[in-house]
Amino acid sequence: MKIRKPTTENFSKVSGLLSSAFPKSQFEKKLVENFHANQTPIHEWVCIHVNKVIAYIAFSNAYKGEQICGLHLAPLAVAPEFQRQGIGSELVKFALRQKQIKESPLFVLGNPEFYQRFGFRQCATPLCPFDKNNRHFLSLGNTTTDAFTVGYEPEFTNS
Numbered sequence: 001m002k003i004r005k006p007t008t009e010n011f012s013k014v015s016g017l018l019s020s021a022f023p024k025s026q027f028e029k030k031l032v033e034n035f036h037a038n039q040t041p042i043h044e045w046v047c048i049h050v051n052k053v054i055a056y057i058a059f060s061n062a063y064k065g066e067q068i069c070g071l072h073l074a075p076l077a078v079a080p081e082f083q084r085q086g087i088g089s090e091l092v093k094f095a096l097r098q099k100q101i102k103e104s105p106l107f108v109l110g111n112p113e114f115y116q117r118f119g120f121r122q123c124a125t126p127l128c129p130f131d132k133n134n135r136h137f138l139s140l141g142n143t144t145t146d147a148f149t150v151g152y153e154p155e156f157t158n159s
């Protein structure tokens with residue numbers, strides 16, 4: 001298995017992967033397609049296995065007002081037939097070792113049990129606009145103490 005930056009040639013494979021990993025929702029697929037169409041600055045990686053995209057991770061800017069205050073991890077997906085084999089964990093750990101990721105406060109809205117394995121902890125502040133009471137909102141390397149609602153790229157509300 002190789003971890004690479006996706007190329008424009010495999011963007012359609014990324015879309016296919018996101019559809020299969022999130023079969024009940026088109027949101028994640030549209031989100032990433034819109035990131036690519038709008039050339040939104042994101043950090044993203046794919047896992048390639050026998051010429052197939054079997055996993056994907058992306059990070060996009062988090063905002064305090066107009067100012068960048070960190071990165072949102074979203075989405076993370078592993079192809080259904082490859083889930084629960086450690087690939088999602090390997091991809092997260094790989095991303096967390098990359099300079100542009102490890103030097104930034106990180107936020108994720110997701111399963112706390114899964115993300116706590118990598119050091120993410122429940123986030124008291126900032127507040128996530130998509131999660132009442134921040135129940136599933138976690139952060140890593142976040143030292144914010146003042147209360148504000150964190151901003152997302154517009155694709156999160158327009159996808």
Ligand SMILES: CC(C)(COP(=O)(O)OP(=O)(O)OC[C@H]1O[C@@H](n2cnc3c(N)ncnc32)[C@H](O)[C@@H]1OP(=O)(O)O)[C@@H](O)C(=O)NCCC(=O)NCCS
Nearest residue numbers: 021076077078083084085086087088089090109110111114
């Ligand atoms: C969630 C996801 C990215 C995890 O990737 P993965 O490669 O399957 O995960 P790993 O094999 O590295 O699993 C590590 C641990 O995470 C937990 N875990 C994995 N998938 C889980 C799930 N769907 N629900 C609850 N816990 C899960 C398990 O505790 C697992 O450990 P175990 O195998 O010893 O039980 C993947 O299952 C996926 O793409 N699911 C569908 C899309 C999705 O929900 N993405 C949301 C991410 S917020």
